[in-house]
Amino acid sequence: MALIHGKVAFGESTESSAAAGGLSILHGIAGLVVLVAGWLVVAAGSADADANARARLDAALASTKGGETIVLPDGDYGALSISQVFNEPVTIRSETPHGARFGVVMITGANVVLDGIAVYDRFTLRNASGIEVRNSRLGSWAEAISSQDIKFRGNEITATLMMQKVLGFDVSNNFFYAEGGINGDHLTIVDETRSGTIANNTMADAAPVINADGTYTHSDAIQFYTTPSAGDWPSSILIRGNFIYDDPATGDAGVWMQGINVGGRDIIIEENLVMAGTPNAIIVANSPGGIEVRNNTVLPWPDGSGGNIRVNNTSQGVYVDGNVASWLFDQGTAVVGDNFKYETGPSDNYFRNVFDLKNDGMVWTDFIPKEGSPIDFGSRYGAQKRLTELGSR
Numbered sequence: 001m002a003l004i005h006g007k008v009a010f011g012e013s014t015e016s017s018a019a020a021g022g023l024s025i026l027h028g029i030a031g032l033v034v035l036v037a038g039w040l041v042v043a044a045g046s047a048d049a050d051a052n053a054r055a056r057l058d059a060a061l062a063s064t065k066g067g068e069t070i071v072l073p074d075g076d077y078g079a080l081s082i083s084q085v086f087n088e089p090v091t092i093r094s095e096t097p098h099g100a101r102f103g104v105v106m107i108t109g110a111n112v113v114l115d116g117i118a119v120y121d122r123f124t125l126r127n128a129s130g131i132e133v134r135n136s137r138l139g140s141w142a143e144a145i146s147s148q149d150i151k152f153r154g155n156e157i158t159a160t161l162m163m164q165k166v167l168g169f170d171v172s173n174n175f176f177y178a179e180g181g182i183n184g185d186h187l188t189i190v191d192e193t194r195s196g197t198i199a200n201n202t203m204a205d206a207a208p209v210i211n212a213d214g215t216y217t218h219s220d221a222i223q224f225y226t227t228p229s230a231g232d233w234p235s236s237i238l239i240r241g242n243f244i245y246d247d248p249a250t251g252d253a254g255v256w257m258q259g260i261n262v263g264g265r266d267i268i269i270e271e272n273l274v275m276a277g278t279p280n281a282i283i284v285a286n287s288p289g290g291i292e293v294r295n296n297t298v299l300p301w302p303d304g305s306g307g308n309i310r311v312n313n314t315s316q317g318v319y320v321d322g323n324v325a326s327w328l329f330d331q332g333t334a335v336v337g338d339n340f341k342y343e344t345g346p347s348d349n350y351f352r353n354v355f356d357l358k359n360d361g362m363v364w365t366d367f368i369p370k371e372g373s374p375i376d377f378g379s380r381y382g383a384q385k386r387l388t389e390l391g392s393r
Contacts, residue, residue: 054078057092064090066111074099079106079121086111089130094118098137107131125150144169162188165230169196176221181207181250186221189237189262191230198222200241204362206257207250219257221246221274224264226286233264233286240268241386245275245362248301258283259298263315265290271386275361277301281325283310284334289317297382298325299361300351304344307351324375324382326351340374340381349374364390 054077060070066088073095080102084090086109094100094116103121105114111130123142125131131144132151139158144150148167158178163169176186186203189196208217221244226233239260246257259274263286274281274296281298284291293309300307307326311318311334320328321337326344330336342351351357354373357366368387375381377388 061090066090069093071095072100072117076101076103078102079104081106082109082112083107084109089113089132091115092117094136097135157186158182160184160186160188162190163193163196164188164190166193167195169193170199171201172197172199174201175204176201177204178207181205181247182219183207183209183217184219185223187223188220189222189224189234191226192232192234194235194237196234196237198237198239198242201243203242203244205245205247205250208252208255208257210252210255216252216255219251219255220259220261221257221276222260222262223258224262224267226263234262234267235264235290236266237264238268239270239272241271241383241389243273243364246277246301247362248277248303248360261285262291263287267291269293270295271383272296273299273364273367273383273386275299275301275307275366277303277306279306279308280310281307283312284318285312285314287315287318289315291315291317292319293321293323294319295322295381295383295385296324297367297387298323299355299357299367300326300344302357302360304351307344309339322380322382338380340379 053075057072057077061082061084064086066086069091071093077100089111091113097116098118101118101120105119105123107125107128109128113132114136116135118137120139122140123138125144125147128147130149132153133155134153135155137156141159142157143162143164144166146165150166151170152161152174153170153172155174157174157176159182171187176182187198203221206219208219210216222239224234244259256277258278259276259281260269260272261283265288269282282293282296284293298307298309308329309320309323309325310329311320311332313331315332318332318334320334320339323339324342325339326342328336328339342354343349344351354370354375355366356368356370359366367383369375377384
């Protein structure tokens with residue numbers, strides 16, 4: 001295997017110098033190669049075939065100080081726990097996308113990047129900082145609790161992701177999806193979580209169910225809430241450019257998914273594309289003010305149900321402007337600007353006359369307005385900036 005400069009022979013127990021750059025290469029950690037003064041740490045061989053693969057990973061983590069990258073071959077590495085506080089980010093990268101697999105993951109340290117791995121059990125960040133999860137697959141419940149500077153970017157997420165008491169976060173460009181729908185929320189923002197961005201994610205379908213005792217799953221694509229013992233609601237958060245849809249064919253009748261359900265203060269909800277059959281595609285509740293709902297495009301289900309924006313009577317001073325929706329319910333003291341209301345029955349502004357709904361709202365192109373309609377590009381209505389971004393990719 002060639003690494004940057006020169007060639008590396010695995011299994012040696014001597015120290016050598018790279019052909020250029022003067023990097024110190026240490027061999028002999030059971031097949032690991034560590035560029036001590038460089039940036040790359042490589043685990044060699046097949047993890048499935050080698051019982052010591054996990055030990056080699058642990059040895060690599062123990063030997064790093066910060067700034068290195070650990071590249072893992074495909075295989076099952078079991079549970080992972082990281083408590084080290086590294087001086088600079090240490091990256092654990094799968095050699096092939098999702099090829100390096102982990103069970104339970106717990107990180108309580110600092111400055112760790114997980115790149116391209118797969119996690120098939122619970123994923124937890126607790127009292128952690130400087131953590132980034134990117135290009136990975138999370139196959140079970142995932143959470144960040146009492147942590148700061150947390151990033152989830154470009155991942156496949158198949159269950160709920162919860163951020164609770166997190167200061168500084170970025171949840172962007174992820175694909176939330178499970179075959180048949182997610183039985184629960186896609187993303188929950190809890191308690192004093194603040195200073196964050198939720199942007200350009202695709203949140204594709206929920207499948208809430210009614211249990212034998214009559215209770216049922218309450219599903220939202222994005223939900224904010226606070227627990228009884230918490231001091232405050234989430235605040236200072238941007239929700240922008242997300243594509244959210246709920247498939248009418250999944251989930252038990254009467255308990256379908258809401259789109260965006262927020263409370264708190266200093267929150268901007270803009271340029272989102274939402275299709276949901278519940279009455280409230282976007283709902284604002286429990287807010288003292290400082291929330292803006294602007295330039296979102298909201299579609300109903302194929303039968304015309306849902307597609308509403310609602311500000312309930314526990315909120316005040318919420319600004320609502322430039323949106324496209326079936327209806328705006330203002331039960332509080334919202335400041336309502338100029339929004340476009342389409343009709344759900346035959347008329348000039350019937351929603352199927354202003355949108356070209358080839359896929360009933362389950363593809364982002366369905367949100368493009370028909371040419372010449374009142375909400376066509378050039379008007380001030382809807383998520384035109386986001387649609388332009390998607391069209392230029």
